[in-house]
Amino acid sequence: MISKPRGTMDIMPEETPLWRFIENTVRETASKYGYEEIRTPTFESTELFARGVGDSTDVVQKEMYTFEDREHRSFTLRPEGTASVVRALIENGRCSDAMPLRLYYLISCFRYEKPQAGRSREFFQFGTEMFGSADPSADATVISLANEIIGSLGIKDAVLHINSIGCPECRPGYRKALVDYFTDYSGELCDSCRERLKTNPLRILDCKSPVCSEIAKKAPKMIDYLCGECKDHFESLTEYLSSMGIRYEIDPYIVRGLDYYTRTVFEFISGSIGAQSTVCGGGRYDGLMKELGGPDLPGIGFAMGLTRLILAMKASGAELPASAAPAVYFCTMGKEAVKYALSKVAVLREKGIYADCDIVGRSVKSQMKYADKIKARYAVVIGDNELQAGKAVLKDMIQGSSKEVELKELWKEFV
């Protein structure tokens, strides 16, 4: 028996209607906001993520699926979508298109993490990216898109957390304050955080070790170190969110796990789906395009994990779509009846009706049982007598009642 790799999933047919419902909802909502779909490769040059996501992040240091191809080039299965979208825009010469440029994607991503509820090694993301506006009204619009999607999916308990992590102007001052603070505790920090103290002290705020997170609770807050422009940006964002009726909590310790962020960062957190509670994470990344060799174009976006959305929908008691069931199932006796049923089913399918008939050669009793099992709305039993009389018995499978109908009028019952 060969099993699937740890941390991957099989999505079985009874679950795919829910996945499709989510995919349709995110696509339709993103379209209303002017977003168009982009598709990029599943693997990219390793350097794209090392430079884009950041060398000192956990994603790059510990979680990437990196391999050499036969020509000894290093590639990586994408751990996220933003860096690829930025690369694609630069490579396809789209950075001078009409702005703002708005793109969305539905992709699988790969991270070598410890699997648990809401966290897998191959996972599915819906992501959006907007380029060409540094204005806080763009941040508010992007957040309102995420908020609308979460609401449309019937998720009730997701709380929006926002923060600003400043810009290259003000972050060095904050970095220094963090280093000063954490140096006093360097004996207590975990090995990774002692390293982070030198390479990327902001990452300590994200550490999951209980000791480090306890120390981090009293660390200086970026919000107190923002430069004038970053402060104005953040204040305008909060005003816009309030005017749009979007509730938020300012959470000074959100730093996000990827290095490209500047100014606004945000997460929607669901209180009822366990430790992996961030259903959506995103923020502004005004320096990424330039970092990857493109023009100095600001960007902002977010991504949602589809499995976490599903967990949150279920926890909220959202109405979940069911598998499609046939409108009618023909139970047949004899070859003439099979011929009739095959042709009738074809006509009904042409009219857009989900119809089916026995193609296994079962007894009528087993056919009725099967019709019940697949939740057919109606069953029609047809044998030689019925064909000769031009009539058949139509059984309502929900109410259990039956009635006689003219065969030539039968289709009207299902439209």
Ligand code: HAM
């Ligand atoms: P991220 O926070 O790394 O951001 O991931 C976004 C979302 O993907 C998370 O909030 C979570 O719902 C889901 N997710 C992440 N890792 C896993 C996992 N191992 N298993 C299941 N779900 C997971 C990004 O990826 C950024 N590219 C988002 C972004 C777009 N920022 C700006 N634009």
